[in-house]
Amino acid sequence: MTRSAQAPAAGRTAKPTINDVARLANVSKKTVSRVINRSPLLNAETRERVEKVIRELGYVPNPQARALALRRNFLIGLIHDNPNAQMVLNMQQGILEALHGTDFEMVVRPVDRSSAMMLDDVRTFLERQRLFGVVLLPPISENDALAALCEEVGCRYVRMGSAQLDDADHMVASNDRELVKEATEFLIGQGHRLIGLIEGPDGFRSAQERRLGFEDALAAAGLSLPRSHIARGNYTFETGVTAANRLFDLSPRPTAIFASNDEMAAGVVFAARERGIAVPEELSVIGFDDTPIAAHIWPPLTTVRWPIVSMARAAARKLVGDVVGGEAAAPQPSELPSMLVRRASVAPPR
C-alpha cells in the first residue's frame, strides 16, 4: 500500500503542484499564484486559461506551503474558558458553519483564566501557530489584555459577549440587559412582587448586564430590591442549588426567581423539588441561555434564548470575510438579538 510517488503513472495521485499548473498553462508560477489569490491585475484571458488547467488537474494549493510563505496559517482559533459544554459546542458549531467550504479549519484552545501564565500561554500559541484569527468566547472574551495581546501579535480577533466591549469589527454581542428586563417584566406582569435574583460571578460582564436588566425592570415597576433577595452563583448547577436555598430561607419567600443562566435555574428547580416547593405553583423560575437542559427538566424552563450559534457564525465570518467570498463576505452584524421563550416554569403567584 505505497503512497506518494512522483511519477505520473504510479498509483496514487502525487497531488499536482503549482508547478504542474504553471507548466501546463504555459505561465509562470507567480501567475498561477496570482490567480489563486485573486490578484486584480491579471489578463482575463490568462486567468481563464489557468483556471481551466486548475480545474482539469484538480489542483488545490498546499496549505502547509502557503502557511510557510505567508507566515500565516489557515486556522481559526477558538479560545475559551467556558464551563458549559452545550454553550461551547454551540459556538463551535457556529464557527464551523462559517468555515464550511472555506480553506479554514478550527483549532480549539481552552485556557485557564485563573492561571498567571494564561496570557503567556496564549501568546506562545498565537505566535507559534500563526493563526489567521481567533474567536474569543465569554467569559474570557471580556479580558481586555487578551484582546490587546491578539492585536500585538498581529492576530485578528473577534470577541463574543453580552455587551459591546470593543468596536464593531472586533465584537459580536447580544442585548442581555434588554432581554432580562423583558423577562423580569414578564414575571411582574404575572403578578409577582417579591422576585429573587441569582446573579452570575463577580467580574463577569454577562452577570453584570443581566443584573442591570433585572434592576431596570424592578425600578420601572417601582419595586424595591432588598439586598437580601440577591444571591450569587458561578453559573453552575450546584451553585444554583445553594443560592436557591438561601433565597428559600427568606421570609417572606420570593414567589419568583430569575437565575442568570439555565444551569443555575435548573439548580433552583432541583432545590425547590428537594424542599417540596412546587414549581410553578409556589415558585416561578426563569433562566437564561435556552440550552437543552431548559427544556429537559420538569417543569420546562421559561428562559431567554441566547442566539449563540448565530453569534459564533457571525464572529467567524467577520474573521474570514475578507478572504472568502459568498455570504461570509457580507458585513456581519455586531449585535444579535435574544428572545424570551415561555415555557411552564412561570405562573401567577398564589
Add this chain to the structure above:
Amino acid sequence: MTRSAQAPAAGRTAKPTINDVARLANVSKKTVSRVINRSPLLNAETRERVEKVIRELGYVPNPQARALALRRNFLIGLIHDNPNAQMVLNMQQGILEALHGTDFEMVVRPVDRSSAMMLDDVRTFLERQRLFGVVLLPPISENDALAALCEEVGCRYVRMGSAQLDDADHMVASNDRELVKEATEFLIGQGHRLIGLIEGPDGFRSAQERRLGFEDALAAAGLSLPRSHIARGNYTFETGVTAANRLFDLSPRPTAIFASNDEMAAGVVFAARERGIAVPEELSVIGFDDTPIAAHIWPPLTTVRWPIVSMARAAARKLVGDVVGGEAAAPQPSELPSMLVRRASVAPPR
C-alpha cells in the same frame, strides 16, 4: 515588552530560526535538527551545547516549516458525529489533556454520517491538512470504511467505542456489555422482574453492546424478555420520552427501565413526571454515561459512568506517544473500565 530577537532592531519579533541556533552553536543546521528530533547518534557534548543555545535564544521550531518539510502537520484531528454536547466536550478535554505541553494542536471536524459525501469530505480533509493523526469518536468510529480511509491516506488513527472494533493500536474501548449486565443485575437484585429496555439506534455498536448486556443479565436470572418491553430511541431526550410512553402503556407496566444513555433516561423521568408516575417509588430508572444531566434532574439518576475523558486521553496518547516523551510515551490501554454509579432513581418495586 520586546522579546528575544537578536537581530534587526526592527520592532516586532523576528523569531530566531534554526540557522541562528546553528551559527551561535558553531554547528550545522542538520545538527540542530538532530537535536530537535532527538536523533540518537549525536555527541553528548554537542547536544549540550546546542541545547544551551536553544534555551538562551528561546528558539522554537516553526511548525509551518516543519509541516512543509515533513509533509505532515502537527495537528490531531477529532472526527465526530456525536450529538451529545457533553460527550463531545469531554472527549475534547481528554485529547487536549494528552496534547498539553506538546507541539500538537487539536482541530475539530464534525461529519455527517448520512451524507454520501462523508468519506470524500474526510479524505479531502486528511489529504489537505496532512494531519498527524485523528481520533474517531463514536458512533462514526464504528465505520470501518472510515478507518480504512485513514490507513489509505497514511493518517494514524485511534477509534473510540463500546467494544473492540480494531486492533489494540487503533482502539480505545469500554466494557459496556459487562456494565449494563451489572446495572441490570442491580435492578433484579432490588426485586424487579418486569424491566423495560430503551435501546439505542439500530446499527450502533454501543446500542448493541448495551442490549446484549441487558439480555445477559435477564438470561442469567432466568427472566424472560418480551419483545414488547423493548423500545428504541436514538439517544436523544425526546426519543426517550416517546419510548417511555410506549412502555408505560404496557399492562402490566414495567417497574423499572434501563435506558441506553442518560439523555433517554432523563426523558423517561420527564415522561413519568408528566404521567404522574413517581420515580423511584413506582418506577426505577437507570441510564448510561453519567453526563451532568444525570445528577441534575430529580431524582438524580443511577447510571453507568463511562470513562470518556480517560478514554480520549488514552486515544490521543496512543497517537502522539511515539513523538513526545513523558507519560504519553507509556503504552496506553485499549480498554478502560466503566462503573455503576448509584443514585436515587432506583428503589425496590412496591
Add this chain to the structure above:
DNA sequence: TTGTACGCGTTATCAT
C-alpha cells in the same frame, strides 16, 4: 558523528 546541497510548495521582490 557532522556537514553540504537540495527539496518541500508557495509567495514576494523586482525586474521587464
Add this chain to the structure above:
DNA sequence: ATGATAACGCGTACAA
C-alpha cells in the same frame, strides 16, 4: 501584465 529568482524554515540524501 508577467516572469526569473530569491525567500520562508526545516528535513533528508549523501558525502565526509
